[in-house]
Amino acid sequence: MQNKKIILSDGAGGKSTHNLIENIFLKKLGNPILNRLDDSANFPLPIRGVYPALRCGAHPPTPKGVGYKSGATTHFRLCFTTDSYVVKPIFFPGGDIGKLSVCGTINDLAVMGDKPLYISLAFILEDGLEIEKLEKIVSSIAETSKKAGVEIVCGDTKVVEKGACDEIFINTSGIGIVNDKFNISGHNARPGDTVIISGTIADHGIAILNARQELGLTGNLGSDVAPLNNLVKKMLEAGEIHVMRDPTRGGLATTLNEIAEQSNVGVEVEEKKIPIKKSVKVACEMLGLDPLYVANEGKLIAIVKEKDAQKILSAMIKNTLGKNSEIIGKIISKPKGVYLKTKIGGTRILQMLDGDQLPRIC
Amino acid sequence: MQNKKIILSDGAGGKSTHNLIENIFLKKLGNPILNRLDDSANFPLPIRGVYPALRCGAHPPTPKGVGYKSGATTHFRLCFTTDSYVVKPIFFPGGDIGKLSVCGTINDLAVMGDKPLYISLAFILEDGLEIEKLEKIVSSIAETSKKAGVEIVCGDTKVVEKGACDEIFINTSGIGIVNDKFNISGHNARPGDTVIISGTIADHGIAILNARQELGLTGNLGSDVAPLNNLVKKMLEAGEIHVMRDPTRGGLATTLNEIAEQSNVGVEVEEKKIPIKKSVKVACEMLGLDPLYVANEGKLIAIVKEKDAQKILSAMIKNTLGKNSEIIGKIISKPKGVYLKTKIGGTRILQMLDGDQLPRIC
Numbered sequence: 231m232q233n234k235k236i237i238l239s240d241g242a243g244g245k246s247t248h249n250l251i252e253n254i255f256l257k258k259l260g261n262p263i264l265n266r267l268d269d270s271a272n273f274p275l276p277i278r279g280v281y282p283a284l285r286c287g288a289h290p291p292t293p294k295g296v297g298y299k300s301g302a303t304t305h306f307r308l309c310f311t312t313d314s315y316v317v318k319p320i321f322f323p324g325g326d327i328g329k330l331s332v333c334g335t336i337n338d339l340a341v342m343g344d345k346p347l348y349i350s351l352a353f354i355l356e357d358g359l360e361i362e363k364l365e366k367i368v369s370s371i372a373e374t375s376k377k378a379g380v381e382i383v384c385g386d387t388k389v390v391e392k393g394a395c396d397e398i399f400i401n402t403s404g405i406g407i408v409n410d411k412f413n414i415s416g417h418n419a420r421p422g423d424t425v426i427i428s429g430t431i432a433d434h435g436i437a438i439l440n441a442r443q444e445l446g447l448t449g450n451l452g453s454d455v456a457p458l459n460n461l462v463k464k465m466l467e468a469g470e471i472h473v474m475r476d477p478t479r480g481g482l483a484t485t486l487n488e489i490a491e492q493s494n495v496g497v498e499v500e501e502k503k504i505p506i507k508k509s510v511k512v513a514c515e516m517l518g519l520d521p522l523y524v525a526n527e528g529k530l531i532a533i534v535k536e537k538d539a540q541k542i543l544s545a546m547i548k549n550t551l552g553k554n555s556e557i558i559g560k561i562i563s564k565p566k567g568v569y570l571k572t573k574i575g576g577t578r579i580l581q582m583l584d585g586d587q588l589p590r591i592c
Numbered sequence: 593m594q595n596k597k598i599i600l601s602d603g604a605g606g607k608s609t610h611n612l613i614e615n616i617f618l619k620k621l622g623n624p625i626l627n628r629l630d631d632s633a634n635f636p637l638p639i640r641g642v643y644p645a646l647r648c649g650a651h652p653p654t655p656k657g658v659g660y661k662s663g664a665t666t667h668f669r670l671c672f673t674t675d676s677y678v679v680k681p682i683f684f685p686g687g688d689i690g691k692l693s694v695c696g697t698i699n700d701l702a703v704m705g706d707k708p709l710y711i712s713l714a715f716i717l718e719d720g721l722e723i724e725k726l727e728k729i730v731s732s733i734a735e736t737s738k739k740a741g742v743e744i745v746c747g748d749t750k751v752v753e754k755g756a757c758d759e760i761f762i763n764t765s766g767i768g769i770v771n772d773k774f775n776i777s778g779h780n781a782r783p784g785d786t787v788i789i790s791g792t793i794a795d796h797g798i799a800i801l802n803a804r805q806e807l808g809l810t811g812n813l814g815s816d817v818a819p820l821n822n823l824v825k826k827m828l829e830a831g832e833i834h835v836m837r838d839p840t841r842g843g844l845a846t847t848l849n850e851i852a853e854q855s856n857v858g859v860e861v862e863e864k865k866i867p868i869k870k871s872v873k874v875a876c877e878m879l880g881l882d883p884l885y886v887a888n889e890g891k892l893i894a895i896v897k898e899k900d901a902q903k904i905l906s907a908m909i910k911n912t913l914g915k916n917s918e919i920i921g922k923i924i925s926k927p928k929g930v931y932l933k934t935k936i937g938g939t940r941i942l943q944m945l946d947g948d949q950l951p952r953i954c
Contacts, residue, residue: 241749388952
């Protein structure tokens with residue numbers, strides 16, 4: 231059922247967001263590319279079909295009569311993704327809205343097996359924002375994009391009056407090249423596949439909440455925000471990967487539910503295998519939050535061919551950003567859905583996030 | 593001089609915006625693609641350099657030994673642009689924020705001579721927004737993109753609490769294919785070139801102001817918002833075009849200043865040739881606004897080879913969206929800057945917009 235007004239949980243990445251996407255966006259805008267709802271769109275560029283003058287292979291020159299026949303279409307593939315960032319506060323332990331906006335978009339491309347290349351950057355700024363803050367954010371964007379090997383190629387700036395936005399919102403969109411050797415999608419999990427997580431969960435969400443509410447929780451509570459494209463590169467070289475996704479809004483449990491639904495399979499995960507920092511666990515207990523539903527910004531879930539799982543895991547552990555990777559479960563044919571084998575030996579059904587644990591997490 | 597705080601005019605597209613871009617964005621993020629500051633970024637895709645497995649011409653197959661040599665890089669070119677839309681009110685005579693967000697991005701690609709293909713769509717929604725409004729906006733996006741022949745391929749939705757944004761903000765980014773036959777850029781105006789405008793100026797800005805302030809001005813005061821890609825296609829077939837740009841924020845005068853600066857030339861325009869609706873002229877006089885600085889969303893400036901000007905103008909006039917096109921001036925080698933020959937025979941220097949005539953116009 232679609233509500234008559236937008237509510238906060240429509241942006242939380244859980245059930246309510248999925249309803250909005252189904253009932254409004256896909257209903258009116260749906261097409262075969264958009265409908266896949268993967269982390270980035272993947273599509274052919276109909277080069278020949280569009281511009282007869284464009285010829286691949288112009289450098290070096292294409293010999294006369296070779297290459298494009300009249301009317302032929304090249305299925306050269308690109309990927310494209312977009313995200314707006316409204317995180318509050320804009321500076322937090324481990325990062326800021328600038329770093330987050332570059333990493334989030336890089337990760338959405340990388341988890342599809344694509345190579346991120348170019349990023350756009352659009353600001354909505356509130357009248358009165360201190361230039362010093364903007365400079366810090368732009369420096370952070372510059373540093374993160376350089377480190378990840380992507381280029382900012384276009385931008386936009388809008389300013390709204392005081393009170394019409396909250397300090398600064400950023401949109402980044404990203405373009406990458408699809409590697410046709412790989413076929414990675416939320417639709418590709420198969421029974422028998424192994425489920426890997428690239429490190430400790432819930433770090434980002436707890437870092438934001440601690441910073442926002444000034445809870446004063448101490449200990450190791452920084453955000454995990456990081457660009458995952460180099461980790462992914464190593465993983466792709468190590469073995470066959472069927473699904474990758476970064477469990478941001480809605481956390482591990484919601485992302486596994488999305489995959490279970492898209493691939494029409496079940497997912498069984500073992501609670502005791504899921505890595506979580508002690509400080510984060512304690513913070514979650516104090517705040518009454520389930521870490522399985524708390525956002526991550528530098529982690530990925532990989533669902534891989536069983537026989538390649540150890541090789542992929544080893545490659546991940548060698549990378550700084552994957553050093554705490556763990557095999558946490560497997561894909562089953564039925565029952566459909568996501569099941570958690572608890573530490574005390576029971577089984578708990580993990581639903582998709584219902585409601586909003588924490589708004590403006592990213 | 594850079595202020596210490598963001599002010600509304602930093603988003604107005606005039607001097608203040610240009611300072612911010614120079615002092616903060618280009619200083620920290622500058623690269624040869626971004627530095628051009630054209631309406632869309634235009635760059636090569638290093639296909640071969642990135643993925644040896646990818647071969648252009650795979651359909652039909654590339655004959656053995658032909659096309660890509662080991663290590664060769666293809667200079668296949670794409671274009672990419674981004675814009676956030678914060679227009680207020682979100683519904684106005686002639687359009688709404690949805691139509692505007694699709695047209696704006698299509699136009700930024702089209703005026704570079706590129707063919708717009710794919711668009712991303714990211715919403716920031718305020719808690720409490722009526723779903724009925726969102727549905728109307730999404731319908732308008734669907735209709736406009738269909739009409740213009742572009743596909744929405746990816747999206748994002750964020751929701752912020754009441755008061756943290758104003759109803760709805762939209763970001764669209766767009767990808768297109770560069771046609772290497774053309775070389776269109778703000779840097780390419782040459783002395784002797786002819787300046788054409790595709791129709792009446794200031795329609796969009798006055799429509800928004802009338803709707804926002806409920807001024808109750810009557811007459812023909814709708815926004816001109818429209819996708820210009822089909823008009824551009826006809827123009828490109830008609831003759832040699834050096835520069836095209838859509839005079840949005842800052843209006844005709846600011847856009848001509850940008851071109852004069854980028855191309856290091858002067859621009860001379862004749863006031864009596866500049867088309868303007870009588871109702872818009874009267875509204876501007878009543879409100880104390882100079883129509884030369886008021887935003888347009890369905891118009892373009894073309895700077896073309898003098899001997900092709902009449903052919904291009906004829907092609908424009910045949911198109912509904914260019915039926916009021918006029919030749920309004922010419923490019924001169926010096927003095928640099930923009931000069932208006934007034935109706936009474938004087939000459940007025942047109943500076944870039946200083947301050948903000950009207951915030952949240954797009």
